[in-house]
Amino acid sequence: MPRTRSFVQVDVFSTSPYRGNPVAVVLDGADLSDEEMQRLARWTNLSETTFVLSPTVPEADYRLRISTPESELPFAGHPTLGSARAWLDGGGVPRHADRVVQQCAAGLVTVRRGDGVLSFAAPPLVRDGALDEAYLKQIVAAFGIGRDRVVAHQWVDNGPGWAVLQLPTADEVLALEPDLFLIPTAMVGAIGAYPHGSGHDFEMRTFAPRCGVAEDPACGSMNKEVDPCSW
Incomplete structure (x- = not known):
């Protein structure tokens, strides 16, 4: 039984x-x-x-x-x-x-x-630092944005394999409609700042095609490591 x-x-x-x-x-x-x-x-x-x-x-x-x-x-x-x-x-x-x-x-x-x-308390990072340019170009193409819209980029990998791009504004993050077929093995997030005085400081979105998840509603492992002010 x-x-x-x-x-x-x-x-x-x-x-x-x-x-x-x-x-x-x-x-x-x-x-x-x-x-x-x-x-x-x-x-x-x-x-x-x-x-x-x-x-x-x-x-x-x-x-x-x-x-x-x-x-x-x-x-x-x-x-x-x-x-x-x-x-x-x-x-x-x-x-x-x-x-x-x-x-x-x-x-x-x-x-x-x-x-x-x-x-x-998140485990130690297994990978950090800037993304290599070839991988960054793949993500930018999947996001459908210009390379000039990337303010900063960084690995924040404490196990799952996260990479994060910072865009100029929260609105640009919200407008993303990524083509995940272009980055099928990616674990990637996007973050952008809200205007001063808004109810929130940043908007963050998380895409995990490698895991079969188009978009995660909220990602604790990535949010725990991201500090845009230090980039």
Whole structure:
């Protein structure tokens, strides 16, 4: 007989229902094969589906595997927060009251608990610095913009492989209609500033064709690393 497993869907980055980025969480991923995990991730059709497992190191509270519809990721932001929330709500008791320690392929990730809010410390970057010009030209062509519209560009890769382009304005970011067939293996974001005095500082959009995700509603792993003021 098929085994019954606890499964929840968590809406991350929002206090209003259906305004965040959903993640599917299987709270007991023990004994699932890689193929079974990937099949379930394709079925949920969300940007990420996670599987909670017993940790293999004493410092961790649990181990997490993260799958997109196409492949597994070593780390991702909103799945980390959503899975921590689901684990706690499902009766998980962390070793330390003020934090949860997640083990994943990228290493140990600390999720801080405070005032009902969870926040994570991103793992170290595995790649940073400017994009090479050939790759930048591919992205610019896919975005349908001129090279002169790129204010700055940088790798912000803490596992998933993110590259980010800064455009002059938030409106230009919002107007993007990228041709993702031109960058099928890309994990790329665009950021642009709102005018001074606006309700927000920046607009950011995230495109992940390599993972089978045309556009992610909100990307924690990339947002965690982007600081346009330092470019």
